[in-house]
Amino acid sequence: MTQPATPARRNDPAGPPKTSPPRRGDPRAAPGARADVRTLSLLGVLAALIAVGGLTRPEEFLATSNLQLVLTQASVIGVVTVGMTFVITSGGIDLSVGAIVALSSVWATTVATQEYGFTGILFTAVAVGVGCGLVNGVLIAYGGMVPFIATIAMLASARGLALQITDGKTQIVTVDSVLDLGVKDANILGVPPLVLVFAVVVALGWLLLNRTTFGRRTLAVGGNPEAARLAGIDVRRQRLYLYLLSGLCCGIAAFMLIVLSGSGQNTNGNLYELDAIAAAIIGGTLLSGGRGTIAGSLLGVLIFTTITNIFALNNLESAVQQIAKGAIIVAAVLVQHRTLREGRGT
Template identity: 75%
Template sequence: MLSKSDALPAPAPEKPKGNGPAAGWQSHVDLRLVALLGVLGVLAAIGAITKPDQFLDVDNVRLILVQSSAIGVVTIGMTLVIIGGGIDLSVGAIVALASVWATTQATQDYGLGGMLFCAVAVGIGCGLVNGVLIAYGKLVPFIATLAMLASARGFAEQMSDGGTQIVEVQAVLDLMAADNRILGVPPLVLIFLGVAALGWVVLNRTTFGRRTVAVGGNPEAARLAGIDVKRQRLLLYVLSGLCCGIAAFMLIALSGSGQNTNGNLYELDAIAAAIIGGTLLSGGRGTIIGSVLGVLVFTTITNLFALNNVQSAVQDIAKGAIIVAAVLIQHQTSRKSSTQ
């Protein structure tokens, strides 16, 4: 057994199958990402045809990016958890609890820094509880995070008394001001891009990322290779909680309030975005870029439906169909790769 997990070598790149330049091209380009870009192109074409004046407007494009930001940050954490072989059903409730706790009058007295610190601390704390219960308490991730979902949502409702807590800190409200944009890009979008970039580096360029893939692919083999599987799982849920805390603060800035209904169904949206982005539900495989594109696909669909006055029930049906199709494609792809 290796004494240091850092000695674990990076997996060798898969050799291209087949002959000719096409095989080499496919080895460098993830066809799933190309497909997602194609889907975004089709959605853009539909929007340009059905509502050209509204959909192609710069303000509408900016709105899509802003609406993608908070759920996008949550999806980055969810992607890492799923790649590590877990699942987190509590992300939406953690966002709600963090947003409510950070907008209490006592917290607002400490200004922007105090609110940000509180939101992040609550997220990390909830993630830590999830990680301890799963990694060391040996609870099934589904059960542990489901319990956190109920507890955090109930605690958020109790703290807010079912009402809306208005933000009075001007520095927080100014984050969404038009004159605060950098090259026309709102700060929330820049935060999303920054978290996504850090997530990509962590997953693809660090030992932590290699350990995550190893634990998700085969926990026993990872343990025999010297990886502390329990600690790795704990850290993954802490990272997910951190992302929830950041997303909670982003929602506070976006809406100017904290509510116990914040983050509603975020767990489903984050899981769906990760899945259609190519993250394998059973763990061991996934991409941050794919998850980002998955978030953009879902947000663009929602925007198109809203512009065309399509009922929210139809939106939910469409999302469900997309999730089922993505999982079926995953199973088909896995079956083909196992037979080759």
């Protein structure tokens, strides 16, 4: 008589082996928890800044008009920061974003472009931004240039071309449909249109990075390009797409700046690269690539914009403001290095 098959012996008589909890230094050790702590810390910093503004200039800082101004100013640099977050997450850098914003804004506000009205200005701003991103992407992904060098070259070229187009003069926008977006009557439920655009860009950026294959490929390329290549990812094409995305964000930001200022100037976007990189870094995006957070970048933008507003209301020098921003960047990078060392168990 055939005996019934007996189940295979288990390693542990009491049940299957259990996975031990991750120890400190284990890469599995609660990366989500660290992200939550980082987000809460940024929210705490933002709340502290709001308290400082409320205590030093309560009537001016807490006024609805000032809060709308803070959000509107954050919107322009915030859109640029979304694109920068993707680029840094992939292990790259884009130092030309401010110059691309300037070139897009002046090209979109020439007399010839304004003859085509709202659509012509918007299309030109976005097209110029995407075109500059395409040049950056081709040079870096297919030309083998270091991102630092390629984007520095674009910075110089775009600034020079913007200066040549304007001849150093301010180009005034005369298209009413564009200017109307910047007036108070255009607010929707008290929210300026530019803030709504920023909210949409942030939402789409978050979905793209966290819920799509494109986002996973971006993280993989930033974490280990060679491993990503062996896994079947076209690393060069992915990098090209990322610089196209950065250029697209610059084009959108240029149009928003046109609406906000009612003009195009070759000095637009000055130091935007510093603010965008700083906001992404303090938000938790790794300079070495492999990790990025749109939510953290959003909080970083709000923190820097709030600092700028508080300094302006208290009549403090802009030089002190730049020093404060530099100190925040250094502190954020040091925290990142410490976190990485702890993650490696060193």
